[in-house]
Amino acid sequence: MALSASTEALPLWTEEPASRPDRARIRARIGGLHCSLCTSTIEKALGRKVGVDKVAVSLTHEQALVEYDPARADPRELLQTLRDIGYTLHDPRKLRPFEDEERDLVREGRRFLVAVSFSLVAIALIATPTGLWSTMLPLAAVLGLIGLVFLVLRALGLWIAATGGVGLGVLAGALLVSRETLGLAPATPWLVGALAIVLVFGIARHILVMAYQALRRGILNQHVLLEAGAFAGLMGGLIGLIFHWPGYPTAPFFAVAVMVTTYHLFSEWLSLIVKTRSSQAVKRLLDLQPDVARVQRDGREVELPIAGVVVGDLVRVRPGERVPVDGEVIGGHSSVDQALVTGEPVPIERAVGDGVIGGSINGMGTLLVRVTAVGEESFLQRIAREVEDARALKPGLLHLVDRILVVYTPAVLLTALLAVVGWIAIPWMLGVTPDLQRAVFAGLSVLVMGYPCAVGISAPLSIVRGAGEAAERGILMRTGEAFQGYRLVNQIVLDKTGTLTEGRPQLVAIEAVGASETELLGVAAAAEAASEHPLADAIVTAAFEQGITPPDVSDFEAFPGKGxxxxxxATTVLVGNPRFISENVELANLADRIAGLEASGHTVVAVARDEQPLGLLALSDSVRPEAAGATAALRQAGLKTVLVTGDNERNARRVAAELGITEVHAGVLPGQKADLIRQFQHGGRVAMVGDGINDAPALMQADVGIAMGGGTDTAIDSADIIVLSNRLDALVTAREISHRSYRRMLQNVSLAFLFNGIGVPLAATGLVYPVWAMAAMAVSVTTIFFNSLWGQPSLFFQAILSVGKPVERRP
Known part of the structure; x- marks a missing residue:
């Protein structure tokens, strides 16, 4: 089947680097995934196509990576296979709009609501007026009615499907008390059969299509298993309508088809709630960005849509307004509230040369901002993409679950077949009349009890919830190791400058020996102007504050960690730490002064010209106010804290003593930090905390790399965890989330296998009525769902209320 012209125009994939020069790799975003068996279906369907080498599908990320031979496979045909199976495709280069996700959630909720109403009517029609049914089912119907009425009262303007659902629920309650009076008993099988046909072939038709497409490709997945149960119920009911055997459970067979389908819609809706709600808290950040900006063009100020703003434009931000773009302040002074962006509760002073983040709130001053990033490169867009990518996390336990699910569905189908054959063949071999009804019920119960969604959503839901919880607190968990590994860390290595300290050093003293203080500071500023180090920035800032214009530099060479x-x-200037300068310049006369400044906790920068010392610059950087409490909490949690810095020994020891850190490694060059991490790893798992730029090798070497955010300069490619708020106490919070998320994942997986491991063998005995098997599996999925959302039930109730509300697309 060829793609339509309109479809071809859509960017359905992006190209990625392949593992071999003669191969190509594409990334596609897929809609409609709701449990791990969906990923297996896609991997098998694409993996069997000619020319395809590798396929990797992430459920939580909703993306597929496909590596293929471009001479033998066409990416358009590969992606059309996904459409044929029943999945949808979205542009992988863009975030899926909030409104689209919300619309899908509302649609699935309405499907489920109608299916629940069908199930209530079916149960009411087949309920026995005496015994256990007469007490349990009316109670269930009353509770269902209360929930539906509550939904109507809270969500005015409900769509017709929900209104019809309430009507059917009321009808179910009426049928329980007046079925015999209405004379519906003879027509009950036909009524329940009609409900089953409408639900299976109408409301839940998409499941049937996906099962058919999977079978066409020889794939056994949860859709095939569901339809096997539903069709078994339909066939059982149809046999009863044809032969009219006395005592044959015709209506209950049809009811099983209704409730099995309802259960699948229920699991689809639950998984969609967690996947959407867990990331939308951060995706709503995009709503913080104003739609227009005041841009200076052609000597006047005009209002332009954000889409019309380009890098380099000058934007005016008035008091109380939201900053519309990422940029650098070139005029004005104000305090900026970035709490909704980074979680930092205290407004930050912003003046000329400082960066601002789009979406933050300007204070009482007016700012003139030069735009540095727009569109997909803006800070908000990058962070929202990171939250999307965080949904792709796949710890080792999830890989194990995926391997089990590959054989799970065939095993359940085989068990169901053996249960039917066993209940027919064994009595026949023993000379006893086979109990056909028990045999069929045993097979049906196995299909229902063995439905794999509980297993398939157990691990992904906990991961998605954990990623969303972390993002809400200004922490981005970027890799599976962030969840699985951080909780196991027993050593945490902390960089000093920009991590334990504020990262904003200030010039506090000038010691000139071979030039005036003005000349010394001007020469140092000229040499440091090309460096991005915080100390260099402090020197350049101090020079400009004193009105000193640095001389022009014709050439510059950096020595990382030295100067x-x-x-x-015509002169050569050296600027850097005293050890580096002393390799080429005699500093003996300044040794006592260097020692005195370092003993006072200052960082010393020496300056020399043509092998003659010009003097010393002393800089000081204050310790973060939350650093002492954070390091104490880490030690209390059982972690060994280590300070590593390229600064001098005296200053490092002073900071360590203030924070209660006993192990200090000072004077360490950036390249040596990774070697030091390797040494620490002999004693256990290590987390490295740094600024994400100079510490990149160490962050990548550590078992878990943690980069402190710092706004628009966040190095999002060098670490497993990004702390957007730039607060050290987030390290403790991230570890708690790691522990909690992994514990939830273990609980969910254990619950799923416990339900299925006990339920399937029990169902094979034929002692479990199929309706109760369905109820047991509904309980298992609901338990896993609520465990995943434990501590934030509002996500569930918000999703319920959204069913009746129209969702409008933003212009």
Whole structure:
């Protein structure tokens, strides 16, 4: 089947680097996934196509990576296979709009609501007026009616499906008390059969299509298993209508088809709630960005849509307004509230040269901002994409669950077949009349009890919930190791500058020996102007504050962790730590002064010109106010804390003593930090905390790399965890989330296998009525769902209320 012209125009995939030069790799975003067996279905369907080498599908990320031979396979045909199976495709380069996700959630909720109403009517029609049914089912019907009425009262303007659902629920209650009076008993099988046909072939037709497409490709998945149960119920009911055997449970067979389908719609809706609600808290950040900006064009100020703003434009931000773009302040002074962006509760002072984040709230001053990033490169868009990517996390336990699910569905189908054959063949071999009804009920109960969604959603739901919980607190969990590994860490290595300290050093003293203080500071600023180090920035800032214009530099060479060499006119200038300078310049006369400044907790920068010392610059950086409490909490949690810095020993020891850290490694170059991490790893798992730029090698070497955010300079590619709020106490919070998420995942997986492991063998005995088997599996999925949302039930109730509300697309 060829793609339509309109479909071809859509960007359905992005190209990725392949593992071999003669191969190509594409990434596609898929809609309609709701449990791990969906990923197996896609991997098998694409993996069997000619020319395809590898397929990897992430349920929580809703994306597929396909590596293929471009000479033998066409990506358009590969993706059309996904459409044929019943899945949808979205542009992988863009975040899926909030409104689209909300619309899917509302649609699935309405489907489920109608299916629940059908089930209530079916149960009412088949309920026995005496015994256990007469007490349990009316109670269930009353509770269902209360829930439906509550939904109507809270969500005015309900769609017709929900209104019809309430009507059917009321009808179910009426049928329980007046069925015999209405004379419906003879027509009960026909009424329940009609409900089953409408539900299976109408409301839940998409499941039937996906099962058919899977069978066409020789794939056994949850859709096939569901339809096997539903069709078994339909066939059982149809046989009863044809032969009219006395005592034959015709209506209950049809009711099983109704309730099995309802259960599947229920599991689809539950998984969709967690997947959407867990990331929408951060995706709503995109709503913080204003729709228009005041841009200076052609000597005047005009209002333009955000889409019309380009990098380099000058934007005016008035008091109390939201900053519309990411940029650098080139005029004005104000305090900016970034709490809704980074979680930092205290407004931050912003002046000329400082960066601002789109979506933050300007204070009482007016700012003139030069735009540095727009569109998909803006901070909000990048963070929202990171939250999307965080849904792709796949710890080792999830890989194990995926391997089990590959054989799970065939095993359940085989067990159901053996249960039917066993209940027919064994009595026949023993000379006893086979109990056909028990045999069929045993097979049906196995199909229902063995439905794999409880297993398939157990691990992904906990991961998605954990990623969303972390994002709400300004923490981005970027890899599976962030969940599985951080909880196992027993050593945490902390960089000093920008991590334990504020990262905003200030010049506090100048010691000039071979030049005036003005000349010394000007030469140092000129040499440091090309460096991105915080100390260099502090020196340049101090020079401009004193009105000093640095001389021009014709050449500059940086020595990471040491300093730099610059060419100013005909002279060569060295700027850096005293050890580096002393390799080429005699600093003996300044040794006592260097020692005194370092003993006072200052960082010393030496300056020399043509192998002659010009003097010293002393800088100081204050310790973060929350650092002492955070490091104490880490030690209390059983972690060994280590300070690693390229700064001098005296200053490092002073900071460590203030924070209660006993192990200190000072004077360590950036390249040596990774070697030091390797040494620590001999004693256990190590987390490295740094600024994400200079510490990138160490962050990548550590078992878990943690980068402190710092706004628009967040190095989102170098670490497993990004702390957007730039607060050290988030390290403790991230570890708690790691523990909690993994514990939830273990609980969910254990609950799922416990239900299925006990339920399937029990169902094979024929002692479990299929309706009760369905109820047991509904309980298992609901238990897993509520365990995943434990502590934040509002996500569930918000999803319920959204069923009746129209969702409008933003212009």
């Amino acid at each position: 730099g060499r610059a060419r100013i006119g």
